[in-house]
Amino acid sequence: METYVIGDIHGAARALDQVLERSPFRPGIDRLIQLGDVADGWPETPACVERLLSIPNSIWLQGNHDWWASEWLATQLPLEDVSQSWYRQGGKATFDAYQYLSRSGRYQHFESFFCEQLPYFEDEANNLYMHGGYDPTRPIAEQDPYDLIWNRDLWSGNQTATGYHECFIGHTSTWSYKEVPCHTHNVWNLDQGAGYNGRLSMLNVRTKEFVQSDPVPELYPGVKGR
Template sequence: METYVLGDIHGAYRALVQVLERSPFRPGVDRLIHLGDVADGWPETPACVELLLSIPNSIWLQGNHDAWAAEWLASGASPDEVNMSWFLQGGKATYDAYLQGPTERPQQHYQAFFAQQRPYFEDDLGNLYVHAGYNPKQPVAEQPTRDLIWTRDLWRQHQQALGYQECFIGHTPTWPDSPVPTQRANVWNLDQGAAYGGRLSLLNVRTKAFVQSDVVRELYPGVKGR
């Protein structure tokens, strides 16, 4: 079994299909770890969730946009009641996509997917997977989920992920400065700006071989994204 780690999707179903088709990833054999932010930006969050739900042996981490989306999915709030920070930062695309589908789908996806997302994951090889980062001076299990889905210090300050072989994160785009999966110390960043003008990345944890989608903006001509 190989382990593959997937960067921030942000509703880009077409990019998700591309990286899975371009990778030697074997559904049902290999493990897939999604680093969070399946939601918000591009218009196909529900389709992304459906595809991830169909892949056996998957682990889904919570991103900050997922937390926002989950809050709305659980509440069913109207546009004038939603968190406007979410709505204006890609949430409207998620909101509109769910309203265009079956009425039962928001609750189904909340229960089956968003409510099952983890704040972090540690594998048996000593690696840590977390959406945004963590404070390496404290045990990750003792840190608030909000910090794990929001903090950028680990990446921006070039910190070492103490106590781990390697750490895999998303959240802070490396694009446009680095358009490919990027390493600092023992931390790998898999957010290559798929929400903006970059690409979606899928990386083999052992070999570091990776594939990428086309530029996501080109996959959705005429759509703003984030």
């Protein structure tokens, strides 16, 4: 069994399909870990959820945008009552896309996918997977899950994931200066800006071989992402 990680998808189901097709990943044999932010930005969050739900042996980590989207899916508030912070930062695309599902269909996604996302995951090789970051001076189990999806210090502060072999994160896009998966110390960043003008990345944890989608705006001509 190999382990593969996928970075921030942000509603780009076409990019998700591309990396799955271009990778030697074997559904049902290999393990897939998605690093969060499946939702918000491009117009196909429900399709992304359906695609990930169909892949056996998958682990889904919670991103800050998934947190926002799941809050709305839990309540299904009307447009005038939704969080404007969420709506302005990619939530509009998620809100609009889910209008094509019934109320029960939306709640099924909430229960079967968003409620199953984890704040972090540790594998048998002592690797850590999470969306944002954490305080490496404290045990991760003692830290607030909300902080784990928002923290950027691990990457922006050029920190080492103390106590782990390697750490794999998303959340902080490298697209403006590095268009491929990159690392500093033992921390790997898989967010190459798929929510904006960049590409979606999928990496083999052991070999570090990776595939990427086309630039996501090319997959959605005439559509504005985040």
